[in-house]
Amino acid sequence: MYKPKKHILNVKTPHHGGMKEEEIKKYGYTPSEIIDFSASLNPYGPPQIVMDEIKRTKKQDIHYYPDSNSQHLRKKIAEKNNLNPQNIIVTAGMSELIDLIAQTYVKDKTPVIIPEHTYGEYEPSSKLNGAVIKKASMPNHQLDVNKINRQVEKNSVVFICNPNNPTGDLLSPKDIKKILEKTKETNSLLVIDEAYHDFIENPQTHKEIIKEKNDVIVMRTYTKAYNIPGIRIGYGLSNKTHIKYLLKSKIPWNVGDIPQRVIKTLLTKEADLFMDKTRKKLKENKKHLKNDIESLGLETTTSKANFLTIKVKNARETREKLLKHGLIVRDCSSFGMPQHIRIAVRRKNENKKLVKALKKTI
Template sequence: MTDQRPPLPVKKYLLSLDPCVHGGLIRKSSQKYGIPESDILDASASLNPLGTPFEQPDPELDLQELLSKGLEKLEQYPDNRYLEYRTAAAEFVGMGMTYENIIPGNGSTEIIRLVAECVVAEGDVVLIPRPTFSEYELQCSVMGAKIKYIEQDDIFDLEDEILAEAKIIFVCNPNNPTGKLFDKEMMEKLAEQCAAQKTILFVDEAYIELAEPEQSVAYLVENNDYLFIQRSLTKSFAIPGIRMGFGVASSKFACVLNNARLSWNMGCISDTIATALLSMKGGVNSKYLLDSRAFIEQERKFLMTKLSRRGFKPAESCVNYIYVDITDLSLNSSELAERMASHGVLIRDCESFQNNGKNHIRVAIRTREENERIADTIRQVIYEWGREQAEIQLRENIKAAAECGRKGSNIDCDYYPCHFEEQDCTFCFCPFYPCEDSRTGGNWIESSSGGQIWSCLNCTIVHEEKIVDDLLSIFVSEGLSDESIRKAWKEVMERNL
């Protein structure tokens, strides 16, 4: 039966719009896998691993005190000028900013939406360097923009004609998900080029306090009406549940954006807490943020080493997450993320970043204990997946042997001969692994990622023709099962060791 109702009363291009994919899906994962939320380690959301300022040994701020202070204003509308917050944000940024340069926001997404609403019209070209934060394209797509993708490596080599065609270009610095930071001299030249072509340069500095805040280009805004800087508090202060952020622009540009934004886009709690956080002594170089950057650098080195030992290719990062190339792993990013989640560890599948393919993941840096758990879970998942693949291949080999006999020597294998010339390769994937019986020639060796692993390098028995025939006589007739494996070990292996 066809739907006789009239079409939805929305802009047509919104009908094909898909929502952004984000990390931090703790509740969803808990419900899907039956794991208590408290047992889930979230390495998919890139928050300050040091924790909130309220959790430090000598906290400068008292959360309960701030909550009480905020709740005193519960029965009145917020002052939508947000002067205290904007003044604190200006002082936090420094560089000669005043409250007139600050646009308060309910987190990064709302700020992106505000800028898109104010500058992007239907049909306007928007430049998105990929891979990068997906909210840029979503919020501009809501306005009917024409999205044009460029590569991250091409940002600073764009022809004037390409920029002149675009209404706005987004640059995430440090970039999410790659963790790459562009220095301010490069950004300054790009800002000049964009202004000359009357193209807005939107620089997202949401993670810069956790990287190198001195690389911020906020100092350029007052003399450049085509430059907009975004900052976020939720990442730096690890409080994603309280939506806080702000934009930085020339006083003229900021005035228009403040006039256009939602009248009360921050509530009394977020206003009070955000103002206090931005007012911490030292600003971007407060003891808390200095300690955070030192902690991140230390744990980043540790986790990079762990990930490298797993055969992955982690990219150099300056911030609190690592972009990892897993091309050499037969397991793709989506399946790896799903399997990790089933063990209670969330990582970010980077396929959702502008159709980035299934060869990259992003892993947030956590505490030492949590980073150990991330590495251990990756090792466990790869082992389990490998066992599953081995069993599949083993069953296929047994099925083929039932029809054609032993496989014989697989001379086309890149590793042949892995044991001896003319070895039989039917049981390349050993049904007894790990047998842990040194009589086979196998033994425990040190793993590259730490700990020990059972090595079959010196085991040759399952590649001898007579042994293969005897094992196949059991597996072909009885199938591959725990019971038949035990029987084969007892009746064939034990008698020949």
């Protein structure tokens, strides 16, 4: 039998949250009866403007090939971020962008630095391209700049999730600058994953670091903020040289015309207003949820994102017990945290159901 390249033999498929139909059936539920706390999506989305745009789809919208490099959408995203279109790449979700970065920059034996407890896709994508993975320890389950910098050697690729998934802690602009100084010193590439960027109050714009002399790529997505995982759009911000390299690696027509049109509706004042209202609601919901959980004697990590990570005795068992109540939470064992579960902040009535179920299970 014809064999794959050797790197694939050492790759494990990462685990993700979300509903699994067979598992739900086992407990006697249908997907509509389940409350999903395992995927950190905006419970108030998608906004109506997304649905209206989808309904406007005509035959000609699917009769022709889409704009292969998403030129019009790149221009709109660039305007929103006060950058040039040449500073933007649009991809089929952030997963494609992670793969593109690994394909473009990870060579055989490239050191790839990843925090000890973080998003699971950086490692397999890097390993497929021959990387040597180096984990930066996280004392008290918090990102530590000094621990990260200590692992960086010449010609490394450094992945940082900010705010970090699953712990939710957020590095400051000063922290990012410190890592960037280290990557400059070692001729390395810094990749910042900002999947939860839209849930932060006063987030960084990064215009000051998206410069030709800086080897940094910022990754973002519309999936979480607008609750549109089925649309599959992510984008990257970087200097013109890195975007040019990534575009060379990208497959043609990676993003369809309908997703491109849908995302344009999210670059409007109406979408901004939707997110402003969402942030206020989720901030209030999170405060009450955190207090209610801690009143049960459970510890939570310090999270700046739209989710909380809770310490329990056994994450797998707790998840199974909560499933019996029609609630799915994220078992953090795959993050290297077998005593923690991650829960998305949802609507108030849903959060109360979770707290009530947690009280029974502990």
